[in-house]
Amino acid sequence: MLTRDSADVIVIGAGVVGAACAYYAARSGLRVTVLDRGPVAGGTTGAGEGNLLVSDKEPGPELDLALLSTRLWQDLAEELPPEIEYEAKGGLVVASHEEGTAALRDFAAAQHKAGVTAEEIPADRLHDLEPHLAPGLAGGVHYPQDAQVMPALAAAHLLRAAGARVRLRLGEEVTGLLTGGSGEIQGVRTNSGPVHAPYVVNAAGTWGGEVARLAGVELPVLPRRGFVLVTEPLPRVVRRKVYAADYVADVASGSAALQTSAVVEGTPAGPVLIGASRERVGFDRTLSVEVLRRLAAQATALFPVLAGVRVMRTYPGFRPYLPDHLPAIGADPRVPGLLHACGHEGAGIGLAPATGLIVAQALAGREPPLDVGPFRPERFASGG
Amino acid sequence: MALSESEPREPRGSHELHGPYASHEPYDVAVIGAGSAGLAGAVTAAELGLSVALVDSSTQVGGQFYRTPEPVLGAVRPEALHHDWAAFAGLRTRQRATSGITHLAGHHVWTVARQGDDLWAVHAVTGADGAGERPVCVRARAILIATGAYERQLPFPGWTLPGVVGAGGAQAMLKSGLVLPGRRVVVAGSGPLLLAVASSLAAAGARIPAVVEATGYLRYARHGRALATNPHKLLEAVVHGSALLRHRVPLRTRSAVTEVHGDERVEAVTVSRLDAEWRPVPGTGRRIACDALAVGHGLAPQIDLAVGLGCATRATADGASALVLDRLQETSVPGVWAAGETGGVGGAQLARTEGELAAYAVAARLGRRTPSIQSAHVARLRRRRDRMRSFADAMAQAHAPGPGWPEWLAEDTDVCRCEEVTAGTIREAVADLGARDARTVKLLTRAGMGWCQGRMCGAAVACLAAGADGEVEPPAERRPFAVPVPLGTLAGLEPGEPVEPVEPVGSPVSQEPPEKPAGPDR
Numbered sequence: 001m002l003t004r005d006s007a008d009v010i011v012i013g014a015g016v017v018g019a020a021c022a023y024y025a026a027r028s029g030l031r032v033t034v035l036d037r038g039p040v041a042g043g044t045t046g047a048g049e050g051n052l053l054v055s056d057k058e059p060g061p062e063l064d065l066a067l068l069s070t071r072l073w074q075d076l077a078e079e080l081p082p083e084i085e086y087e088a089k090g091g092l093v094v095a096s097h098e099e100g101t102a103a104l105r106d107f108a109a110a111q112h113k114a115g116v117t118a119e120e121i122p123a124d125r126l127h128d129l130e131p132h133l134a135p136g137l138a139g140g141v142h143y144p145q146d147a148q149v150m151p152a153l154a155a156a157h158l159l160r161a162a163g164a165r166v167r168l169r170l171g172e173e174v175t176g177l178l179t180g181g182s183g184e185i186q187g188v189r190t191n192s193g194p195v196h197a198p199y200v201v202n203a204a205g206t207w208g209g210e211v212a213r214l215a216g217v218e219l220p221v222l223p224r225r226g227f228v229l230v231t232e233p234l235p236r237v238v239r240r241k242v243y244a245a246d247y248v249a250d251v252a253s254g255s256a257a258l259q260t261s262a263v264v265e266g267t268p269a270g271p272v273l274i275g276a277s278r279e280r281v282g283f284d285r286t287l288s289v290e291v292l293r294r295l296a297a298q299a300t301a302l303f304p305v306l307a308g309v310r311v312m313r314t315y316p317g318f319r320p321y322l323p324d325h326l327p328a329i330g331a332d333p334r335v336p337g338l339l340h341a342c343g344h345e346g347a348g349i350g351l352a353p354a355t356g357l358i359v360a361q362a363l364a365g366r367e368p369p370l371d372v373g374p375f376r377p378e379r380f381a382s383g384g
Numbered sequence: 385m386a387l388s389e390s391e392p393r394e395p396r397g398s399h400e401l402h403g404p405y406a407s408h409e410p411y412d413v414a415v416i417g418a419g420s421a422g423l424a425g426a427v428t429a430a431e432l433g434l435s436v437a438l439v440d441s442s443t444q445v446g447g448q449f450y451r452t453p454e455p456v457l458g459a460v461r462p463e464a465l466h467h468d469w470a471a472f473a474g475l476r477t478r479q480r481a482t483s484g485i486t487h488l489a490g491h492h493v494w495t496v497a498r499q500g501d502d503l504w505a506v507h508a509v510t511g512a513d514g515a516g517e518r519p520v521c522v523r524a525r526a527i528l529i530a531t532g533a534y535e536r537q538l539p540f541p542g543w544t545l546p547g548v549v550g551a552g553g554a555q556a557m558l559k560s561g562l563v564l565p566g567r568r569v570v571v572a573g574s575g576p577l578l579l580a581v582a583s584s585l586a587a588a589g590a591r592i593p594a595v596v597e598a599t600g601y602l603r604y605a606r607h608g609r610a611l612a613t614n615p616h617k618l619l620e621a622v623v624h625g626s627a628l629l630r631h632r633v634p635l636r637t638r639s640a641v642t643e644v645h646g647d648e649r650v651e652a653v654t655v656s657r658l659d660a661e662w663r664p665v666p667g668t669g670r671r672i673a674c675d676a677l678a679v680g681h682g683l684a685p686q687i688d689l690a691v692g693l694g695c696a697t698r699a700t701a702d703g704a705s706a707l708v709l710d711r712l713q714e715t716s717v718p719g720v721w722a723a724g725e726t727g728g729v730g731g732a733q734l735a736r737t738e739g740e741l742a743a744y745a746v747a748a749r750l751g752r753r754t755p756s757i758q759s760a761h762v763a764r765l766r767r768r769r770d771r772m773r774s775f776a777d778a779m780a781q782a783h784a785p786g787p788g789w790p791e792w793l794a795e796d797t798d799v800c801r802c803e804e805v806t807a808g809t810i811r812e813a814v815a816d817l818g819a820r821d822a823r824t825v826k827l828l829t830r831a832g833m834g835w836c837q838g839r840m841c842g843a844a845v846a847c848l849a850a851g852a853d854g855e856v857e858p859p860a861e862r863r864p865f866a867v868p869v870p871l872g873t874l875a876g877l878e879p880g881e882p883v884e885p886v887e888p889v890g891s892p893v894s895q896e897p898p899e900k901p902a903g904p905d906r
Contacts, residue, residue, distance in 0.1 A: 038820070038821075039818055039819055039820040039821055039823075040817060040818030040824060040828075041818075041824065041827060041828075042823075046823070152824070152827035152828055153817075153828055156813075156817040156818055156819075157817075159817075160816060160817065170818055170820050231871065232835070274871075286694065287495060287497065287864050289495065289880065290879070290880045292874055293875060293879065296871045296872075299871060300871050300875045301875075306871045306872075307872030308870055308871075308872060309871050310871070311865055311868060311869050311871055311874060312865060312868050313833070313837070313863070313864065313865060314865065315864070
């Protein structure tokens with residue numbers, strides 16, 4: 001019997017990842033309680049741009065996850081209301097010099113083998129795709145699968161679309177986990193009392209490490225700050241997601257590393273978004289003028305027309321990153337009943353549906369939709 | 385960091401500039417805002433021997449309160465529209481007598497940043513409305529924030545119709561442009577400003593069919609002590625009151641304009657009685673013909689620069705956010721002082737006192753005239769400040785919006801007029817989408833994302849976000865860009881070293897392997 005304080009599964013975190021976990025779990029018939037100490041989308045989801053990208057990912061587990069998510073987002077765009085502002089706008093990655101173009105071409109060829117649609121755009125055709133791009137660029141690659149969503153609305157509508165099987169309890173902070181005699185999960189304790197369920201999903205994003213610690217396990221999620229710049233509303237001057245990419249030698253690893261600029265893009269509401277910087281400064285929200293200068297310089301280098309456009313806002317967000325830059329998804333063998341769905345760094349909006357689906361399949365005891373080995377939550381444990 | 389890379393052009397309206405403004409860099413103190421508080425602070429600091437940058441967005445000092453009509457209007461007696469003009473004139477005379485103030489007029493400050501342990505950088509843009517002809521960075525050892533207040537509005541059906549103007553805005557128009565918003569002007573809202581506005585408009589020739597005040601003035605009686613120790617405030621009220629009597633202006637208390645009528649512009653308003661919680665009493669609506677409505681619900685401290693610096697805030701008795709200040713006007717961030725409305729709205733006289741007090745505190749901190757904060761003069765300033773603060777708090781409490789005011793709103797009333805977000809949309813975000821605070825309402829509805837950055841709708845959104853029985857959190861006043869700044873201006877700032885390595889840039893990636901290459905968020 002479902003009482004106020006019991007459910008089949010508790011999801012901690014009402015960001016987009018928690019919302020996707022709740023959505024797919026509810027769709028498979030489970031009763032879900034979503035707890036968050038703040039509002040919906042109050043953490044990193046509310047500070048994101050809503051990028052759903054495949055263009056920046058090299059072949060590997062994260063790209064596989066992104067490709068699955070790309071398909072799932074297309075389905076969700078049909079099911080959820082238009083307010084989520086899903087736009088299959090495509091991405092355009094440009095290079096400023098000839099070597100960069102060659103490297104970009106090789107990168108795209110490898111991605112293509114992994115299932116990414118990528119079309120090389122010679123220099124003389126770049127302005128057909130983006131009329132306001134700076135002159136003199138060497139070439140680029142068009143990625144029609146790159147898309148965008150308004151992240152906070154996407155999270156809110158995922159939770160609402162899940163219907164009566166999802167109970168949303170906001171403003172309730174989880175202060176401890178309830179476990180049984182053999183250490184198995186029995187629920188959580190919040191500041192307003194216990195909530196019972198045999199499964200708990202840690203979707204606490206950048207704060208996922210704290211939730212793991214409550215369960216007595218280590219998950220080294222750390223914050224990585226980013227600022228996004230938001231301009232005054234404009235007619236569409238930027239049609240796609242546009243960023244510059246060039247390869248530089250990475251001395252440390254001896255391999256080539258992709259260096260990219262901030263992503264510049266228009267939004268249905270009018271403002272152009274420019275994001276985002278990357279810094280490891282803990283949870284410091286203080287504005288950095290130097291960061292803003294660099295973002296502005298990169299954006300105006302790509303689109304000189306933006307130089308006269310005014311910036312209205314900027315906000316910081318804290319990406320949850322794990323040491324190997326892959327998320328932790330799935331059951332934690334160290335605590336029966338505990339699952340993780342966090343540590344997506346800057347890709348949480350894009351990877352949310354695939355993450356939610358994997359979690360829902362795991363809860364239902366079904367086979368995962370792809371190889372989840374690289375995302376094992378316990379992979380950072382010493383000796384593990 | 386130098387001011388700018390090229391020799392600075394003299395900014396517009398900077399006839400008080402003494403030489404190139406890089407010469408005093410870094411200044412002892414940068415005073416932001418040249419209204420009553422800022423001017424008093426700057427003049428006092430200069431007289432104490434400090435080098436002062438007085439940075440202000442207007443072309444002339446005086447702030448929102450003291451407005452000199454544009455010279456082309458040929459006004460001969462601006463003091464006729466101001467009480468207390470003599471105090472302002474005195475500050476102007478002292479300003480002219482000192483050489484320690486560099487007045488940077490027409491400078492719109494967009495952020496203040498720490499630049500090391502004892503140095504601050506004030507970033508501004510110049511040009512009309514900060515259209516950003518040129519970025520300017522002024523460095524100083526101390527900051528005095530005197531950015532004043534902006535007018536607070538509560539929406540109601542029809543408030544976006546032409547002819548509806550802010551009460552403070554109407555008075556400002558009159559003082560600086562000598563124009564009236566209409567011929568028959570209803571003055572409505574709440575707060576002591578309404579009487580002053582009505583008497584100014586009446587004196588300038590407008591007919592005032594009614595002054596509509598949501599509070600009953602009986603609420604003042606609860607604060608008898610604060611009233612009794614501030615006789616000048618009582619005198620002010622008597623002056624305005626008698627002016628209103630002379631012009632036969634009816635005063636309706638415990639009432640509000642709950643609807644504006646008109647097709648193209650204001651033709652009439654409906655005034656309804658309010659209960660103790662500001663709910664309209666059904667059946668009490670009366671229509672009053674007019675061609676303009678001047679409306680306002682007091683002032684809200686303009687504290688975005690201070691909030692950006694991490695200064696602590698407090699909720700005022702009327703539900704706004706103000707800076708937390710110590711007994712010598714310092715904020716919770718050492719090295720940053722504030723004076724005037726930023727610490728809670730209290731009027732020009734309080735602002736002058738606080739500006740002067742802050743100047744003494746800054747001088748003492750910088751090692752000048754250290755004994756002076758122990759002086760009898762500073763003690764007198766502090767007593768005067770405390771007395772006027774307690775009066776200001778009493779006023780704020782008396783005019784605090786009642787919890788029932790959202791009942792004025794129709795579902796289709798625009799609350800955020802920049803983004804055209806209705807009350808219904810906001811209520812849906814709270815009831816169905818999981819918004820519990822103003823920030824999430826903004827994310828889910830775009831309320832507050834427009835040109836005014838939520839200054840117009842912030843108070844209303846905060847109330848609606850709290851829901852029917854939730855506790856209202858005052859607007860956070862968090863605006864990292866206090867004014868919009870062109871991207872080209874930002875991009876042209878002098879490169880600085882960030883505290884921590886920043887990516888993405890063209891520099892090698894890895895400081896601590898294994899590091900993922902910089903890239904977009906995915």
